Amino acid sequence: MTTAPATRILVVDDEPQIRSALDVNLRARGYAVDLAVSGEDALHRAAAHHPDLVLLDLGLPGIDGLEVVRGLRGWTAVPIIVLSVREAEADKVAALDAGADDYVTKPFGMNELLARLRATLRRHQPGPGQPVVRTDDFVIDLEAKRVVRGDVDVHLTPTEWAVVEYLVRHPGRLVTQRQLLQHVWGPQYESETNYLRVHLAAIRKKLEPNPSQPRYLITEAGMGYRFEL
Amino acid sequence: MTTAPATRILVVDDEPQIRSALDVNLRARGYAVDLAVSGEDALHRAAAHHPDLVLLDLGLPGIDGLEVVRGLRGWTAVPIIVLSVREAEADKVAALDAGADDYVTKPFGMNELLARLRATLRRHQPGPGQPVVRTDDFVIDLEAKRVVRGDVDVHLTPTEWAVVEYLVRHPGRLVTQRQLLQHVWGPQYESETNYLRVHLAAIRKKLEPNPSQPRYLITEAGMGYRFEL
DNA sequence: CCTTGGCGTCAAGAAGTCGCTAAGACGCGC
DNA sequence: GCGCGTCTTAGCGACTTCTTGACGCCAAGG
Numbered sequence: 001m002t003t004a005p006a007t008r009i010l011v012v013d014d015e016p017q018i019r020s021a022l023d024v025n026l027r028a029r030g031y032a033v034d035l036a037v038s039g040e041d042a043l044h045r046a047a048a049h050h051p052d053l054v055l056l057d058l059g060l061p062g063i064d065g066l067e068v069v070r071g072l073r074g075w076t077a078v079p080i081i082v083l084s085v086r087e088a089e090a091d092k093v094a095a096l097d098a099g100a101d102d103y104v105t106k107p108f109g110m111n112e113l114l115a116r117l118r119a120t121l122r123r124h125q126p127g128p129g130q131p132v133v134r135t136d137d138f139v140i141d142l143e144a145k146r147v148v149r150g151d152v153d154v155h156l157t158p159t160e161w162a163v164v165e166y167l168v169r170h171p172g173r174l175v176t177q178r179q180l181l182q183h184v185w186g187p188q189y190e191s192e193t194n195y196l197r198v199h200l201a202a203i204r205k206k207l208e209p210n211p212s213q214p215r216y217l218i219t220e221a222g223m224g225y226r227f228e229l
Numbered sequence: 230m231t232t233a234p235a236t237r238i239l240v241v242d243d244e245p246q247i248r249s250a251l252d253v254n255l256r257a258r259g260y261a262v263d264l265a266v267s268g269e270d271a272l273h274r275a276a277a278h279h280p281d282l283v284l285l286d287l288g289l290p291g292i293d294g295l296e297v298v299r300g301l302r303g304w305t306a307v308p309i310i311v312l313s314v315r316e317a318e319a320d321k322v323a324a325l326d327a328g329a330d331d332y333v334t335k336p337f338g339m340n341e342l343l344a345r346l347r348a349t350l351r352r353h354q355p356g357p358g359q360p361v362v363r364t365d366d367f368v369i370d371l372e373a374k375r376v377v378r379g380d381v382d383v384h385l386t387p388t389e390w391a392v393v394e395y396l397v398r399h400p401g402r403l404v405t406q407r408q409l410l411q412h413v414w415g416p417q418y419e420s421e422t423n424y425l426r427v428h429l430a431a432i433r434k435k436l437e438p439n440p441s442q443p444r445y446l447i448t449e450a451g452m453g454y455r456f457e458l
Numbered sequence: 459c460c461t462t463g464g465c466g467t468c469a470a471g472a473a474g475t476c477g478c479t480a481a482g483a484c485g486c487g488c
Numbered sequence: 489g490c491g492c493g494t495c496t497t498a499g500c501g502a503c504t505t506c507t508t509g510a511c512g513c514c515a516a517g518g
Contacts, residue, residue, distance in 0.1 A: 096371070157493080157494060158494085159494080173373040173375075194476095195496075195497095196476095198477090198478090198495085204477095219476070220374075221474095221503085222504080222505070223390070421507095422464085423465095423509090427466090427468095429465095450463095450464060451463090
């Protein structure tokens with residue numbers, strides 16, 4: 001029997017006690033743990049090791065935890081669970097808005113944390129990780145970066161692919177214009193919604209059975225887009 | 230069987246009769262009660278004993294009850310239920326704006342008080358933050374920014390969503406008009422309650438089974454709104 | 459019994475957003 | 489330097505969403 005590679009978790013916290021408590025408990029459950037002590041450290045380690053999940057304390061010295069969330073979301077959809085003290089209610093909402101997946105309030109029970117961690121991982125690995133998304137009208141192979149409609153290949157330009165991939169990797173979920181822009185074009189883009197309009201139109205023309213009445217790539221006016229299975 | 234440690238309640242009131250009435254009734258229900266006779270006393274005792282809930286009379290000699298709320302919120306998110314006489318309407322709103330969780334008007338029925346107390350404790354227990362909120366009539370997915378009623382999607386506009394999200398993220402708690410306005414429209418808005426009326430009406434039409442007799446989005450006249458699970 | 463204040467409702471106009479098209483700019487391989 | 493695919497930019501009508509004001513209702517208080 002081959003052993004599945006361990007799930008890699010990046011723990012970001014400046015308090016040594018919490019760091020080592022998490023380290024011990026996670027290792028005991030068979031996770032591979034990477035530790036970061038600051039926001040900068042976290043961003044570097046994430047870029048270097050591509051963890052499967054990030055456990056992020058919001059109250060960091062230096063770079064704010066919120067900035068770390070944004071920094072990560074600029075290029076990756078890795079699930080992020082935020083830790084914060086109860087007072088920082090507004091920060092938690094802001095973190096979720098910035099793209100965090102869940103949050104746990106300190107002080108937390110280790111069991112609750114582990115449960116949320118498993119739930120978040122489960123959500124982000126739909127079953128035995130199927131890199132292929134099927135609809136009635138087309139098939140998207142995320143691994144091979146191919147789209148087939150009927151029985152012919154559909155060619156997507158790089159930008160179109162980036163948009164489609166991001167939407168498809170968050171099925172059913174509302175993706176804000178900011179999220180899409182920053183993921184596809186870069187962190188400094190946030191208000192160029194005309195890019196999205198043009199490229200979405202092009203994508204719909206290629207994928208939707210009836211581009212003028214989209215069934216899969218839904219616009220939510222004033223908010224963003226949603227990929228409907 | 231291990232005995233759960235008693236829930237600790239800090240009672241703050243300068244009137245001896247009310248203090249002892251609360252003391253007796255709360256002890257009879259198995260709560261551990263700590264008594265404070267003034268605002269200063271309350272702040273000291275809260276810092277020393279970390280109560281699980283604070284019952285705070287607004288009409289205190291010396292430090293105002295409002296200041297006590299602010300003082301507590303500076304470092305703890307302990308639930309606060311405010312007691313006040315009916316006349317002090319403005320004080321109640323101010324206390325809620327400062328971060329109190331609920332209020333009870335004096336003279337109060339002991340049963341009502343106990344019910345609110347249990348409700349407040351209950352919702353502070355399991356940590357907030359489920360990304361999905363269910364009621365008998367609809368499901369709100371905070372993560373996906375999606376609302377389903379029965380089995381059809383309900384479409385919310387950006388403003389409607391912002392209002393619903395804020396209320397739902399503070400379930401059971403009385404949210405003042407100010408809080409909603411400033412969170413949704415921005416800091417400079419505080420008295421445009423007509424916005425709230427119009428948008429709440431639209432939301433109720435979409436979510437409530439009987440919009441003219443709301444079950445979930447409750448209006449508290451003169452104060453604000455409450456999302457009741 | 460009447461006034462007052464807060465709320466719900468409705469409708470119309472204002473403001474904002476989106477889809478679509480087409481033209482110009484860019485970058486890469488040849 | 490040329491051509492091709494691709495991306496950016498601009499503009500317009502259509503549509504969605506927000507704001508605003510008027511009106512009626514109800515409860516509290518004089």
